[in-house]
Amino acid sequence: MTAVTRVAIAGGGVTGLAAAIQLAKAGVHVDVFEAKPELTALGSGISLQGNALRVFDALGAWDDIRAAGYAFEGLDLRAPGPGAPVVASLPDVKTGGPDYPAAMGMPRADLTRILFEHAEAAGANVRFDAKVTGLVPGDDHVEVLVNEASAGVYDLLIGADGLNSNVRDLIGIETRPEPTGMGIWRTFVSRPAEVERSELYYGGPVYIAGYTPTGEDSMYAFLVEDAQDRFGTSDEDATRIMLEESRAYDGPWNSIRADLEQGAHANYTWFTTHLVEAPWNRGHVVLLGDAAHSCPPTIAQGAAQGLEDALVLTELLVARDAVDQQLWDDFHARRLPRATAVVEAxxxxxxxxxxxxxxxxxxxxxxxIAQRMAEPA
Structure with a gap:
């Protein structure tokens, strides 16, 4: 017997779909409500550490994800300037254990698509253009309103609806993402044969210039600068800025600039951070992933922490007989210290x-932090 028989999930991103897969596999009726009109994924590529790959295996999606991504070991540090010499090659801690690569890059859209397919195959129902707009709490349930109309009564509502979570607002949590002072340019480009792992350049006109392979023929590249008001910048100007700021970096950056000159799109966001203090639930509503915590991608653990949230919560829901205080105490004991350590670092x-x-x-x-993440959540 599970602690729940009907669960609603707000958000069809990585965290929400991971929770949907595990609950549907256990025989729970799962409805996923995604506000966007179709399956999309913002951004270009994503870096995944070994502890994220370990979760994908538990979901049953690892084989498909491994085939779609680019696994690698280690990290190269290069110097800015002519030739971009490699100044250090660092080993990665295998945070997923010896059975998984240390890291992987892949297109965000592919990751979302694969998890969506696994959620549907497990029996979860996914509705698009469906925003959770209200809730009516009860002693042992919650009524969920979608697009202002009742979608039904559920044992639990999982708010996995991202940084600007509407569910977080609905349950009265006022914590919000705050800028850290840095901004990042990203672009999705072709992968030169010499790029076989993540590489970072420190120094020069920006804080970090780097790239991560995401497939045999693709990678994403980024420049981290002081946060500026770049919002509303035209596509043409965004490409021009990224080209200009990258000229201090040689080596594979020459190939990246060539792709930008041929029309590769550049996008800009600020780094933000927040951490909801315990408890992450209010009655039979709980926040997971970016709705509960976010951090700059400086150690590439954001997605992994959301995935771990989903895995731990669903493990407890499947193993217990009731959604009670002991379940929430155990959930927060396993998740809050770990997520806090990642955010703070x-x-x-x-x-x-x-x-x-x-x-x-x-x-x-x-x-x-890597050593800590190597211990299962």
């Missing part, structure tokens, strides 16, 4: 760069 790494702190032990902090 990710923000600290960026703060050190903003402050130009040359004495900061960035390597030690990254290694310490």
């Amino acid at each position: 990710s923000v600290q790494l960026g703060r050190w760069q903003l402050e130009h702190d040359r004495d900061a032990d960035a390597g030690g902090l990254i290694f310490g």
Whole structure:
């Protein structure tokens, strides 16, 4: 017997779909409500650490994801300037354990599509153009309103509806994402044969210039700068800015610039962060993933933490007989300290760069978090 028989999930992104897969596999009736009109994924590519890959295996989606992505080991650091020499090749901690690659890159759209297909195959119902707009709490249930009309009564509503979560607002949590002071340009381009792992350039006109392979023929590249009012920039100007800011970087950046000159799209966002203090639930409504916590992608753990949220919660829901205080205590004990450590470390790494702190032990902090993530959630 499971603690729930009917669950509503707000949000059809990585976290929401992961929860849908696990619950539907256990025989739970699952309705996923996605506000967008169709399956989409913002951004270009995504970096996934080993602990995220471990979750994909638990979902039963690992074989499909492995085939669609680009697995690699290690991280190269290059210097800006002529030739872009590699100054260090660092090993990665295999946070998923020895059975998985240390890291993987893949197009975000492919990841979302694969999880959507697995959710539907497991029996979850996914509705698009369906925004959770209200809720009516009860002692042991919650009535969910979608597009202002009742969608039914559920044992649990999972708010996995992202950074600007409407479910978070509906349950009265006022925590909001706040800018960290950095902004990032991203583009999706072809992969030069020499790029076989993530590579980062520190120094030069921006804080970080880097790229991650996402497939045999693709990768995403990025430039991290001081946060600026770039919003509303035309596509032409966005490409021009990314071209200009990347000229200090040689090596594979020459190929990236060639793709930008041929029309590769550049997009811009700010780094933000937030962390909802415990509890993440209000009665029979709970926040997961970016609705509950977010951080800059400085250690590439954002998606992994949302996936772990989903895996831990569904494990407890399937193993227990009731949605009670003990379930929530156990959930928060397993998730809050781990997510907090990732958020704090990710923000600290960026703060050190903003402050130009040359004495900061960035390597030690990254290694310490990786060691912690190597322990299953």
